[in-house]
């Protein structure tokens with residue numbers, strides 16, 4: 631059952647969001663509330679599965695809303711592959727509809743990993759102001775519509791089955807820290823979660839595949855400012 635996050639107070643006094651790798655971390659908030667900026671500050675680029683990026687990859691335009699089906703198929707595919715490898719998946723999309731959130735929650739369940747939602751509770755006026763100042767603004771009408779969806783969704787999200795619901799005010803977004811702890815899911819369980827739909831096989835790994843380059847960080851990919859945890 632979802633619980634609001636009561637931030638523990640570490641010695642430094644900063645609030646901490648404690649996350650597990652692998653997991654599905656769903657960012658939820660209207661346009662221009664600061665989701666992508668927050669993600670860039672706390673997570674590695676490769677840990678962020680972005681719907682804008684997926685749109686760009688499928689149709690060359692990250693704002694073209696006509697190809698949502700293809701873009702989100704790619705988002706889900708990337709999450710599946712990453713979870714198979716016990717990777718963190720920070721999903722950067724608005725996640726304002728229950729259907730969108732349920733799709734992500736179902737993926738997390740299928741792979742036996744925690745599902746967390748970060749709610750970006752930023753005032754409408756701030757979103758509008760930030761949008762007006764950015765290079766590619768979406769406009770006040772879009773933000774108002776999305777903000778309304780966010781207000782409607784906020785009380786419902788706690789009943790949707792997420793393991794953790796973290797509410798972040800504009801001030802929290804400035805101050806909060808993240809910690810990522812590694813709790814791998816046994817390979818047999820992630821393999822069983824993979825759908826039987828592969829038409830090709832990448833073949834066996836090259837003999838040197840695991841040995842070339844820098845040895846992997848045992849903590850796995852972590853945020854630039856993530857604090858190491860056991």
Ligand SMILES: Nc1ncnc2c1ncn2[C@@H]1O[C@H](COP(=O)(O)OP(=O)(O)OP(=O)(O)O)[C@@H](O)[C@H]1O
Pocket residue numbers: 659660661662663664665666667668682723724760761763764765768803804
């Ligand atoms: N904490 C902050 N303080 C001031 N400005 C911010 C902050 N966070 C983000 N911004 C600015 O607000 C604008 C919108 O931020 P961002 O692109 O991260 O929002 P978003 O929620 O990802 O929007 P979208 O849903 O459209 O992708 C950007 O110009 C960004 O630089």
Ligand SMILES: [Mg+2]
Pocket residue numbers: 665666667682722
């Ligand atoms: Mg964004």
